[in-house]
Each structure stands twice: as structure tokens, then as C-alpha cells.
Amino acid sequence: MGKPSAAEAAADSVSLHTNPGESSMYIDDDAPELSIDDLPPTYDDAFESSEGAPMLPHQHEVAGDMVTARARPGxxxxxxxxxxxxxxxxxxxxxxxxxxTLEQFVRRLATVPPRPYITIVGTHSQTTKDSKGKTEKKTITDFDVSVELTPYLYSDAQYRKSWTHMRTVDNGEKARRGTVFQKRAPGSNQSIEVGNEPKPTLQEWCHRYAASHAGLKVFTLQRRMVGFDEETVKARLETMVRGTNYRGHLQVRVVTKDAQMDFYNNAKLNRWRFTTWIQWLCTLTLLFIFTWPYLYLRTKRWEVAVAEWPYSRMGEGGNKEYVSISEDQWYNMWGRAICKAVLEKRQKVLDQEDLRREAEAQATFNSGNETVDGAVGLFRAGIFAMNEVNRQLGWGGDC
Structure with missing residues (x-):
């Protein structure tokens, strides 16, 4: 993921939520562990506090499909x-x-963040034979654990304070500019003078889209998290999972949801392409073999608007500053909970409750009843023994 520089702000960039004068957190090799109380609220929790945040829309306007009711065209x-x-x-x-209207709508939707998740998935292959002696190979999911990063794109999630800003694609950047295929701005490669011309603003792109006589066209807003050191975090998580002696196939990646908004012109073909029974008809009759290439080549696309949500940025002194917490602090906060979820072979999105349970598990449980305490201790000993055997002998390998 890209790492935006404060010194490289585009001429048409518009800061949507700025926080001048706020203190920043810097990378520290000995990054302190943050307590649960220091953890930013989950995305949904932040928007449930409407009374404490009068500047926010009401909860029903931002939850679920991530689009405010007032933003939808009437x-x-x-x-x-x-x-x-x-x-x-x-x-x-x-x-x-x-x-x-399009420009206002795009700017409004740009204030809604993308939903990035770090996902850790472990699988192994299992070969079995059926009653007829035929060999069948299945892929078994050992664990599928995710942690959402959206809360860390805010310095104050309750009041929606962030460093997000709108920009349009640079002249030398490959993108669909009212075309079917990606391309750079005309002349940006051949002429330095032309390449240095100011890039079109969002307003200008919206006017170009509206003025186009294309029968099928679409304007796209992309929302991106930037400034997150994905490779370092992935490497640390992979090392942690492999440290449990896991022998299966491991995939660690960042998956971003709610990242793209497409606005199609009001044409019959555009309505038909999103009609469920027509989609099923094309699938069952194999008409999609012809309809998909036709629609792809007929549709002109404007993928020129980008809403960037920085996880970090470079400060004036060349130091990396964070909108909330660093990658090291995030790992120190979530590492134990992720490791425990992996060993328990869970398949879920972890949340604050998982952090709380992990913290509470560190404390010694004592009910005062010898029978209950003995049963709890025996249960913990059994789980501990199984985890230790897995660590020593390996687990999750193909079989």
C-alpha cells in the first residue's frame, strides 16, 4: 500500500477531516502494549454514540450498507x-x-471509510476414499481469523477525526479516463511540458462524465487505506503462526471492503445488468459468454476519483506519524488474541470482546469452590496440553 507524503498533496486535494496540532505516535522498536481501554472503539460502536457526537449522522444512516439515507438520491x-x-x-x-449533484455526492461518500481487514487463513488438503474406492481430495479450513483496521484510521472515531482527503488520478497514472482500458493522460509520456500540466479536478471530471454521449457509462469512486506497512505486519503474523508449528498452507493478507462506488447512467442495459432474473437467465442459458464481453467493451469508465484514508504519513521532519497507533503497537495489542484464535481453530472476525477475554484469562480464576476450581483447572490443563502437543509435533499438515 502506498505511503502518502504531506509534501505531495495534489492541487485539487480536499481535506475532509483534519486535525492540526494533534500529537502523533511514532514507530518505536520497543513499542508499548496498549491496554484495552486505549483501544479505539469498534466502527459500529463509534457510530452508536450519536448523543455524544452531535456532528455525526444517526446510526441508521451509516450502518449496514455504509451509505447515509440522506446521501441517496431521492x-x-x-x-x-x-x-x-x-x-x-x-x-x-x-x-x-x-x-x-455527482460531485457533491462523491465528496459526501468519500467521508465514509473503507473497511480494511487483516485476515489469517490456514488450510490443508485431506485425501479420502469413498465406498467405491475413488480418491477424493478436499481442502479443509483450519482457521480463518480477521481483525478490522477501520478504527485505526481515526484519531477520534466518535467525532470522525481523520486525515482523509480526496484526490484525482495523476496525469502519469494509468486509469480509465472515459475509456474501456486503462491509460495515461494524453501526452504525459512524450512531453514533459504537457505532463506537468495541472491534472483535472474532481469538478472537471464530473463535467466530462456528464458531457459524454456514451450510451453506457459509469463514474467510480475508490476508497483506499494508505500508509499501512502491510508487508511487515504480514511477515510478523506469519512468523507467529508458524511458531505454533503449523504445517498447513497459510495466507495472510489485507482485504478491503466497501472500497468501490460505481455510478451508472440511467440506461436500460445498465438496469438490466443488475436485474436478478436477467442475470440468472444469462447464466443458465450461457448467454453471459456474449453479454459480458459486449457490456465490458460498450461501457465507458471514469475511475478517476480516489478517497485516501491514511494510516500513517511522513511528517515535516521526515518522521513517520500515525493517525492513531503504529503497526508495532497494533501487533502487540492483537498478537495474543490472534494466536489463541488460531490455536482454537476459530473462524470469525475478532473484536474487543476477544481482547477482553484474553486479558481476563491472564488472571487466576478462583471461585472459592474446590470442585469448580478443580474442574476449571483440569479443563485448562487439557487445552494447554493439546496446544503444547500441536506446538511440538506440528499440526494442520496435508493428509
Missing amino acids: EPGAKFITDLNTGAQSWVTKTLENPT
């Missing part, structure tokens, strides 16, 4: 689709063909 018959897996949103509405 046009009757406007089509709105959300991908349940990625959170990507698609709109088909005539209202947003107006350049002024």
Missing part, C-alpha cells in the same frame, strides 16, 4: 445494489448524471 426508481461479499456499491440513477 429519484423514484433509482436502482441501488450492494455486493454482499465485497461491499462494493452500484447505482443506476438519472440524478447523478448532473455534474454538480
Whole structure:
């Protein structure tokens, strides 16, 4: 992921939430562990505190599909689709063909963060034989653990204070600029003078989109987390999981949801492409073999607007400063809970309750009843023994 520099702000960049004068946290090799009380509230918890944060919309306007009710165009018959897996949103509405309305709408949605998750998935292959003697190979998921990073994109989640800003693509950056395929701005490679011309602003791009006579067209807003040292965190998590002597296939990655908003023009084909029964018809009759290439080549795309949400940035003195906590502090906070979830072969998104349970587990439990205490101690001893055997002999290998 990119690491934005404060000195490289684009001319058309608009700061959506700035925090001048706020103290920053710097990378420290001996990063202190943060207590649970220091942990920023979860994304949903932050927006539930509407009474304490009068500047926020009401909860129902930001939860779930991540779009405020007031932000949605009031046009009757406007089509709105959300991908349940990625959170990507698609709109088909005539209202947003107006350049002024489109620009205002894009800026409003840019204030909603993406939902980045660190996911740790372990799998192994299992070969079995059925009753007829045929060999079958299955992939077994040993664990699937995720931690959301959205709370750490805010210096104060309750009041939505962050370093987010809007920008448009640079002239030398490959992107779809009212085209089917990605390309750079005309002349940006051949002429230094042309390449140094100011890039179009969001307002100008919205006007270009509205003025286009293309039958099928779409304007896209992309929301990105930047300034996060993904490779270092992934390496530490991989080392931690392998330290449990896990022998399966391990994948650690950052997955971002709610990252893309597509605004289609109000054309019949655009409405049909998001109609469920038509999608099923094309799938069952194999018409998608022809319809997908046709729609792909006919649709002109403007993927020029980017809302960046910095996890960190470079300060004036060349020091790296963080909007909330550093990667080291994040690892120190979540490491034990993640390791425990991996050993327990859990498949879930960890939250503050997991941190609390891990902290409480460190304390000695004493009910005052010898029978209860003995049973709890025996249970813990059994779990401990199984984990230790796994650590020593290995677990999760193909079989």
C-alpha cells in the first residue's frame, strides 16, 4: 500500500477531516502494549454514540450498507445494489448524471471509510476414499481469523477525526479516463511540458462524465487505506503462526471492503445488468459468454476519483506519524488474541470482546469452590496440553 507524503498533496486535494496540532505516535522498536481501554472503539460502536457526537449522522444512516439515507438520491426508481461479499456499491440513477449533484455526492461518500481487514487463513488438503474406492481430495479450513483496521484510521472515531482527503488520478497514472482500458493522460509520456500540466479536478471530471454521449457509462469512486506497512505486519503474523508449528498452507493478507462506488447512467442495459432474473437467465442459458464481453467493451469508465484514508504519513521532519497507533503497537495489542484464535481453530472476525477475554484469562480464576476450581483447572490443563502437543509435533499438515 502506498505511503502518502504531506509534501505531495495534489492541487485539487480536499481535506475532509483534519486535525492540526494533534500529537502523533511514532514507530518505536520497543513499542508499548496498549491496554484495552486505549483501544479505539469498534466502527459500529463509534457510530452508536450519536448523543455524544452531535456532528455525526444517526446510526441508521451509516450502518449496514455504509451509505447515509440522506446521501441517496431521492429519484423514484433509482436502482441501488450492494455486493454482499465485497461491499462494493452500484447505482443506476438519472440524478447523478448532473455534474454538480455527482460531485457533491462523491465528496459526501468519500467521508465514509473503507473497511480494511487483516485476515489469517490456514488450510490443508485431506485425501479420502469413498465406498467405491475413488480418491477424493478436499481442502479443509483450519482457521480463518480477521481483525478490522477501520478504527485505526481515526484519531477520534466518535467525532470522525481523520486525515482523509480526496484526490484525482495523476496525469502519469494509468486509469480509465472515459475509456474501456486503462491509460495515461494524453501526452504525459512524450512531453514533459504537457505532463506537468495541472491534472483535472474532481469538478472537471464530473463535467466530462456528464458531457459524454456514451450510451453506457459509469463514474467510480475508490476508497483506499494508505500508509499501512502491510508487508511487515504480514511477515510478523506469519512468523507467529508458524511458531505454533503449523504445517498447513497459510495466507495472510489485507482485504478491503466497501472500497468501490460505481455510478451508472440511467440506461436500460445498465438496469438490466443488475436485474436478478436477467442475470440468472444469462447464466443458465450461457448467454453471459456474449453479454459480458459486449457490456465490458460498450461501457465507458471514469475511475478517476480516489478517497485516501491514511494510516500513517511522513511528517515535516521526515518522521513517520500515525493517525492513531503504529503497526508495532497494533501487533502487540492483537498478537495474543490472534494466536489463541488460531490455536482454537476459530473462524470469525475478532473484536474487543476477544481482547477482553484474553486479558481476563491472564488472571487466576478462583471461585472459592474446590470442585469448580478443580474442574476449571483440569479443563485448562487439557487445552494447554493439546496446544503444547500441536506446538511440538506440528499440526494442520496435508493428509
